[in-house]
Amino acid sequence: MLVVAGVFNVVIWPRFAKAIVDDDRAWAGEAWSSAPQAFFWVHAVLIGTAMTLGVIVLVIGVRSLLAHRRSPSA
Known part of the structure; x- marks a missing residue:
């Protein structure tokens, strides 16, 4: 479940970031020129925090899976 949650965050949030950058409310004038x-x-803080937590969750999930596969009871 941790791997799925991590992958979800890593895939979804960058797409949301693009939508925010393209939104007229994000800029005083023309995008990237104002x-x-x-x-x-x-939204940048929200996305940055969510991406950071998503990567942390993904790493924990992958490490847990690898540890479980290496254990003798697996």
Whole structure:
């Protein structure tokens, strides 16, 4: 379950980030040519946190699977 949750986060959040960057509310004017707004920064923190936790969960899940496969009872 941890591997599935980790993969889900690693796959979904970058797609959400692209949607945020393309949103008019993220920029004061034209995208990447003007100052980012609070909308952009709030979502950047959210996405960064979710991606970090997703990678941590994925690593824990993969390490658990590998440890389980190496155990003599497996």
